[in-house]
Amino acid sequence: MVFHNIQNLLDDLGLDEVEVVVLANGEGVKALLQKPNVHQRQIQRLADQGVKFLACQNSLRFLGLDDGDLLESVEIVPAGVSELVKRQTEGWAYVRP
Amino acid sequence: MVFHNIQNLLDDLGLDEVEVVVLANGEGVKALLQKPNVHQRQIQRLADQGVKFLACQNSLRFLGLDDGDLLESVEIVPAGVSELVKRQTEGWAYVRP
Amino acid sequence: MVFHNIQNLLDDLGLDEVEVVVLANGEGVKALLQKPNVHQRQIQRLADQGVKFLACQNSLRFLGLDDGDLLESVEIVPAGVSELVKRQTEGWAYVRP
Numbered sequence: 351m352v353f354h355n356i357q358n359l360l361d362d363l364g365l366d367e368v369e370v371v372v373l374a375n376g377e378g379v380k381a382l383l384q385k386p387n388v389h390q391r392q393i394q395r396l397a398d399q400g401v402k403f404l405a406c407q408n409s410l411r412f413l414g415l416d417d418g419d420l421l422e423s424v425e426i427v428p429a430g431v432s433e434l435v436k437r438q439t440e441g442w443a444y445v446r447p
Numbered sequence: 448m449v450f451h452n453i454q455n456l457l458d459d460l461g462l463d464e465v466e467v468v469v470l471a472n473g474e475g476v477k478a479l480l481q482k483p484n485v486h487q488r489q490i491q492r493l494a495d496q497g498v499k500f501l502a503c504q505n506s507l508r509f510l511g512l513d514d515g516d517l518l519e520s521v522e523i524v525p526a527g528v529s530e531l532v533k534r535q536t537e538g539w540a541y542v543r544p
Numbered sequence: 545m546v547f548h549n550i551q552n553l554l555d556d557l558g559l560d561e562v563e564v565v566v567l568a569n570g571e572g573v574k575a576l577l578q579k580p581n582v583h584q585r586q587i588q589r590l591a592d593q594g595v596k597f598l599a600c601q602n603s604l605r606f607l608g609l610d611d612g613d614l615l616e617s618v619e620i621v622p623a624g625v626s627e628l629v630k631r632q633t634e635g636w637a638y639v640r641p
Contacts, residue, residue, distance in 0.1 A: 351473060355528045358505050362526040376545060408552045429556040431549045431639055438637035443535035445528055446543050446640050448570060452625045455602050459623040540632035542625055543640050 352381075352447045353392045360399055371402045371437070375430035379405045379413065382424045390421065397423040406430030449478075449544045450489045457496055468499045468534070472527035476502045476510065479521045487518065494520040503527030546575075546641045547586045554593055565596045565631070569624035573599045573607065576618045584615065591617040600624030 356370055374382050381389060382405050397403065403424045410416060410426070417426050427433045438444055453467055471479050478486060479502050494500065500521045507513055507523070514523050524530045535541055550564055568576050575583060576599050591597065597618045604610060604620070611620050621627045632638055 355472075358526045359528045359532065362529040363532075368532065375549075429552045431553045432556040434639055435553065435557075435562065435637040439635075441536075443532040444541060444638060445531055452569075455623045456625045456629065459626040460629075465629065538633075540629040541638060542628055 353389055353396060355445075355447075356396055356401060357392075360396075360401075365399055369400070369402075370396075371404060371442070372396075373404045373406070373427075373430055373433055373437075374409070374424075375406045375434075376409050377413075379409045379415065379420075382420050383415070384419060384421055387421065393421060394423065404430070404433060406433075450486055450493060452542075452544075453493055453498060454489075457493075457498075462496055466497070466499075467493075468501060468539070469493075470501045470503070470524070470527055470530055471506070471521075472503045472531075473506050474510075476506045476512065476517075479517050480512070481516060481518055484518065490518060491520065501527070501530060503530075547583055547590060549639075549641075550590055550595060551586075554590075554595075559593055563594070564590075565598060565636070566590075567598045567600070567621075567624055567627055567631075568603070568618075569600045569628075570603050571607075573603045573609065573614075576614050577609070578613060578615055581615065587615060588617065598624070598627060600627075 352372065356372070359368060359370065382393070382403055393403065403421070404427050405420055405424050407426050407428050409430060434444070449469065453469070456465060456467065479490070479500055490500065500518070501524050502517055502521050504523050504525050506527060531541070546566065550566070553562060553564065576587070576597055587597065598621050599614055599618050601620050601622050603624060628638070
């Protein structure tokens, strides 16, 4: 549903008009695992259109995962919640699935 | 719960002090169907107080619904997620149920 | 998870760099009850670090509770949703669990 919504956003506003970051926190980081990942093609397609994927380091540690377990296009941030607060302060809109 | 919270917001801040838009996305659009709709009276009461109801066209299409299925007071937006991003950029606060 | 995320936020950004308010609404107010409360120690530890805990009066009333049922560090606001809207308007970031 999230990935579907992002594609709608890109299609509706246009790739040059919007910048999208997916921030995975808590159990959400599992959606960015290398395998099994039923959404891999959809994620790659979004990444090819400039969507950035971030995963929370604290959540990974809590779940016994590390960045080697994630899809190649995913970047790590130290704390998902800090990233969320900082970006909103910078003027990013927030859409919680 | 959403409708209840909106009434609380209107009662607490006053009708002249706040503008409320309900944006229905995904399965949420079903809450705005003409029938069956157990919330119809509550929705009409909020609409009478100036609350605007928007439904996502993409979600409707995905669910095999169209605007004829919705309550009369509901307006359609092309993509719920774009509307959400645009309004936050314009300074609207975001309350996710 | 919420309390865990807040501790991560404080640890990551530093106590002097961020101000955190937990706003409990609807069923969420039950997390701030005096007893039973499995999170009491965690809540107190956050309160000691300056985190503020607010509970919605409307929600308490709806659930047949009052402020005497809540942990001592909790303050009451008339309507959680108004508080949320007002604070976003003042520039606070919003993180919905």
